[in-house]
Amino acid sequence: MEKRHDMKKKLILISIPVFLSGFAAFAQTDIAATPPMGWMTWNMFGGDINGFLLREMADAMVASGMADAEYEYIIIDDLWQGERDSSGVLQPDPAKFPRGMKSLADYVHERGLKLGIYSDAAVHTCAGATGSYGYEEVDARTWAVWGIDYVKYDYCGAPAAADLAFIRYKRMSDALKATGRPILFAVCEWGVRKPWLWAADAGGHIWRMSWDIRDTWDHGRFDAGHAGIVNILDRMPGLEACAGPGRWNDPDMLVAGLQGRGQSSNANGAAGCSVTEYEAQMSLWCLLSAPLIASCDLRNMDADTKRILTNPEAIAIDQDPLGRQAARVYQADGIEVWKKALIDDETAIGVLNRADTAREVTLSWRDLALSGIQKIRDVWLHRRLGITDSVYTLTVQPHQVRLLVLEPDPE
Numbered sequence: 167m168e169k170r171h172d173m174k175k176k177l178i179l180i181s182i183p184v185f186l187s188g189f190a191a192f193a194q195t196d197i198a199a200t201p202p203m204g205w206m207t208w209n210m211f212g213g214d215i216n217g218f219l220l221r222e223m224a225d226a227m228v229a230s231g232m233a234d235a236e237y238e239y240i241i242i243d244d245l246w247q248g249e250r251d252s253s254g255v256l257q258p259d260p261a262k263f264p265r266g267m268k269s270l271a272d273y274v275h276e277r278g279l280k281l282g283i284y285s286d287a288a289v290h291t292c293a294g295a296t297g298s299y300g301y302e303e304v305d306a307r308t309w310a311v312w313g314i315d316y317v318k319y320d321y322c323g324a325p326a327a328a329d330l331a332f333i334r335y336k337r338m339s340d341a342l343k344a345t346g347r348p349i350l351f352a353v354c355e356w357g358v359r360k361p362w363l364w365a366a367d368a369g370g371h372i373w374r375m376s377w378d379i380r381d382t383w384d385h386g387r388f389d390a391g392h393a394g395i396v397n398i399l400d401r402m403p404g405l406e407a408c409a410g411p412g413r414w415n416d417p418d419m420l421v422a423g424l425q426g427r428g429q430s431s432n433a434n435g436a437a438g439c440s441v442t443e444y445e446a447q448m449s450l451w452c453l454l455s456a457p458l459i460a461s462c463d464l465r466n467m468d469a470d471t472k473r474i475l476t477n478p479e480a481i482a483i484d485q486d487p488l489g490r491q492a493a494r495v496y497q498a499d500g501i502e503v504w505k506k507a508l509i510d511d512e513t514a515i516g517v518l519n520r521a522d523t524a525r526e527v528t529l530s531w532r533d534l535a536l537s538g539i540q541k542i543r544d545v546w547l548h549r550r551l552g553i554t555d556s557v558y559t560l561t562v563q564p565h566q567v568r569l570l571v572l573e574p575d576p577e
């Protein structure tokens with residue numbers, strides 16, 4: 167794990183002189199070389215946000231240990247906006263952000279964190295606030311001046327066709343690049359137009375491939391108001407070829423810690439998950455090289471929520487520098503096996519039990535296309551389980567993911 171963190175640091179160090187050297191000279195893959203990690207307002211707070219809350223969340227990101235675990239973006243979602251002034255510059259809602267956005271960005275940066283913001287490729291956002299259509303260059307410049315590091319760009323009210331979506335996203339991405347500030351660009355059109363095929367070319371570093379996640383394990387269906395953890399998971403197989411450093415499929419936020427209290431995430435009967443299910447989502451999202459964007463109230467996380475969100479061994483799988491999204495390599499009778507190649511010939515394996523009874527599962531190296539002796543480490547138990555060159559049997563509880571790292575033994 168140390169190794170992977172060292173590599174990430176190295177990538178960051180290499181990137182600094184590149185983007186300091188001149189206007190927009192940074193390579194786009196330096197942004198999101200590994201999946202971004204942070205926290206976003208929407209699931210928990212919806213539109214009930216303000217500068218004071220955001221400052222508290224930045225403080226909590228540091229005090230809770232989340233920042234040490236490498237979470238860095240504090241992302242303001244919809245409903246921060248006020249009106250455009252006479253020069254067309256969009257102002258924050260003065261009642262919510264009386265000190266403005268620049269001072270908030272400074273506050274966040276002083277704590278070693280980064281600030282994200284939200285807009286939409288149409289006249290209005292999903293929640294009806296002012297969008298950026300027709301003002302892309304003005305808004306990008308405004309955000310760069312404020313010190314924004316991440317832009318989530320939604321698609322409510324915009325035209326249906328994929329080629330028009332491409333144009334609208336590229337226009338904002340070009341405007342962001344033209345500011346010369348490295349800004350992560352998060353495409354959010356919910357997977358409707360197969361963004362995994364075009365969003366990277368439109369300048370996106372990550373793209374949502376699903377509807378908004380709700381705080382539930384299985385919502386029974388998958389549509390704009392219903393998407394539980396496994397409903398989103400089922401959209402991932404096949405998308406692994408489209409992910410890699412600088413370009414990630416985004417299955418939406420981590421729901422650990424919401425416990426049914428979120429404003430948006432509790433829609434349509436989503437009433438929360440068990441601790442096992444929250445842990446399973448973390449395991450799966452790490453296997454999927456997903457952006458790790460927490461969404462619960464960071465100021466009062468319980469011990470399980472902290473344990474789940476900050477597990478360094480799970481995070482190392484997500485942040486592995488190869489950036490290989492896991493593939494589902496086995497699926498039968500409620501059991502799934504997900505496999506992700508890691509650096510140094512290591513392999514992450516997730517065994518998911520979707521059934522309602524505990525199951526014994528025997529992993530076979532031959533079936534997993536692995537060879538030789540492998541040391542088996544359990545990422546949640548933080549210990550070596552065994553060492554073998556053939557098969558390994560483990561028990562998986564209902565809705566649990568057993569998350570393993572296999573390390574070849576040269577002996």
Ligand code: GLA
Nearest residue numbers: 208243244292293320354378
């Ligand atoms: C859409 C997005 C959500 C959130 C809301 C805000 O639904 O998918 O993630 O940003 O808009 O209105």
